[in-house]
Amino acid sequence: MKRLIIILLMCIPLVADAQNTMSVLNRLHQVNKGETLYGIAQQYNITEQDLLLANPEIKKKKKLKKGIYLTIPQSKAATQGKDAMAEAASKRKPSVLKVGVILPFVEKSERAKKMIEFYRGFLMAADSVKREGRNLEIYAYSSGSTEADIMEVLGKPEIAQLDILFGPVDEQQLPATITICKNNNTRLVLPFVNGQSTTGNPHLYIACPNNAVAITEATGLVTRAHGDKNFIILKSNTDNNKGALFTQTLSDMLSKNGNIVRVLNINGDDSSYEAAMNQFKDNIIVPDNTSIKTLNILISKLDTFRQKHPNYNISLLGYPEWQTYTDKLLNSFFTFDTYIYSPYYYNALASNTKYFEQAYTRNFGKPMAINYPRYAMMGFDLAIYFMHEMLTSDPIGQQAPYQNMYKFVQDTENSGYSNRFIQLIHYTKTKQIELIR
Numbered sequence: 001m002k003r004l005i006i007i008l009l010m011c012i013p014l015v016a017d018a019q020n021t022m023s024v025l026n027r028l029h030q031v032n033k034g035e036t037l038y039g040i041a042q043q044y045n046i047t048e049q050d051l052l053l054a055n056p057e058i059k060k061k062k063k064l065k066k067g068i069y070l071t072i073p074q075s076k077a078a079t080q081g082k083d084a085m086a087e088a089a090s091k092r093k094p095s096v097l098k099v100g101v102i103l104p105f106v107e108k109s110e111r112a113k114k115m116i117e118f119y120r121g122f123l124m125a126a127d128s129v130k131r132e133g134r135n136l137e138i139y140a141y142s143s144g145s146t147e148a149d150i151m152e153v154l155g156k157p158e159i160a161q162l163d164i165l166f167g168p169v170d171e172q173q174l175p176a177t178i179t180i181c182k183n184n185n186t187r188l189v190l191p192f193v194n195g196q197s198t199t200g201n202p203h204l205y206i207a208c209p210n211n212a213v214a215i216t217e218a219t220g221l222v223t224r225a226h227g228d229k230n231f232i233i234l235k236s237n238t239d240n241n242k243g244a245l246f247t248q249t250l251s252d253m254l255s256k257n258g259n260i261v262r263v264l265n266i267n268g269d270d271s272s273y274e275a276a277m278n279q280f281k282d283n284i285i286v287p288d289n290t291s292i293k294t295l296n297i298l299i300s301k302l303d304t305f306r307q308k309h310p311n312y313n314i315s316l317l318g319y320p321e322w323q324t325y326t327d328k329l330l331n332s333f334f335t336f337d338t339y340i341y342s343p344y345y346y347n348a349l350a351s352n353t354k355y356f357e358q359a360y361t362r363n364f365g366k367p368m369a370i371n372y373p374r375y376a377m378m379g380f381d382l383a384i385y386f387m388h389e390m391l392t393s394d395p396i397g398q399q400a401p402y403q404n405m406y407k408f409v410q411d412t413e414n415s416g417y418s419n420r421f422i423q424l425i426h427y428t429k430t431k432q433i434e435l436i437r
Helices: 037-043 048-054 076-091 110-130 147-154 157-161 171-184 211-226 244-256 270-276 292-308 320-335 351-364 375-392
Strands: 022-025 028-030 069-071 096-103 135-142 164-166 187-190 204-206 230-235 262-265 283-287 314-318 338-342 408-410 417-419 423-427 433-436
Touching: 037 048, 048 069, 096 110, 096 157, 096 375, 110 135, 110 351, 110 375, 147 171, 157 171, 164 375, 171 187, 171 204, 187 375, 211 244, 211 338, 211 423, 230 244, 244 283, 262 270, 270 292, 283 292, 292 314, 292 320, 314 320, 320 338, 320 423, 351 375
Parallel strands: 022 433, 096 135, 096 164, 164 187, 187 204, 204 417, 230 262, 230 283, 283 314, 314 338
Antiparallel strands: 028 069, 338 423, 408 417, 423 433
16 A cells, blocks of 8 residues: 655745634623522533632622623633643654554545545645644555555554554454554544543543534533423424434533423424413424424424514524534524534634635635535644644644634543534524624
8 A cells, every 4th residue: 555645835934814704602601690600610620719710800709790790710620621721742752753544545435535625735734834834744554444444554663653543444454553553652533533532541532522412512511501491392293303412411511400301393384383482581493303304494493483472582502413404594593593512613704714725726726615514624723733732732722723623632531532512502682793702
């Protein structure tokens, strides 16, 4: 198996911090009636002192005023992974960072096309870092798909000298790769595999949150941001059960907090919909599956309902897949004040997104493929994160992510790290898009 020839194309430095159309709400808490400093601190796993230091205008003995916003500092648990990564990087800042990429490039499949897009974004990130005066060596290989294929690649002499390796994606290739990287003290980043255990391997990083992690983080975020709302689980009567774990986890968490979660059948009549609603609270409807068919039926039902009952406030809460429906349902998302939980966000209207797309087209002679997420942006953001972190101890530096953010947290003591970043994409009634993190 031959190593791919690497050509670092000279693209314009992608460090623009242009204005865009989205606002960002990052770690803010709006005080509800009766809430206390102690209760809010417990909710975010921080101390009252932490909360007071972050909000010096608040007096400890003074009653909190409903509706004000408090800044929530990161908890020690949330910063544990970042601190550990910074400490490890400070001990080893190579003068030349040696980076390996092992992905299925040459097979004739849709997957290979996505891997090539990912790698092109990766190269754009490398070029951006090089323009900052950093030294990089990149070794790229096609992984094949079998254990024998990966063993041939891992036998290359330069593999033992790598500081960090990205890939592979086939599960049968993971055990040997993990063992080699552990023995060589090489960081191993898995961009697409998310079911691998990190136990006993502090050099392993899972970049793509698995479904269970994403749901846990999402339900926690939803509960903190909207725990006082009236939640309605929509039963769709279909075989699509991709949303069942999310709705069940959300229901359990809300119930533990004393919320009553109502259930509504999508085929119910007007009186059924009205019975599920609360006239005095915001109503958030959560379908139990991810399909656009269910969403279209629900939106049609809600349009009819709103005409008869304009006094009800209705929002939708849904899934990362819903981002693929924005070309058809964007106006409906705005109308129904929609929230989507997701580890990534592609903002087509942002000027820095257009800047990246233009640079990609100039470098590679054609535009990025229309996928969710955009694989070139994923490759860029992931490469920037680790290259900056390993060379400077700063995962972001001056480059804001184009699509994917990362919050790596150590799973257990002496284990590897998993990305726990999840956000809510909010399509507001005023036709704005904001990110709640």
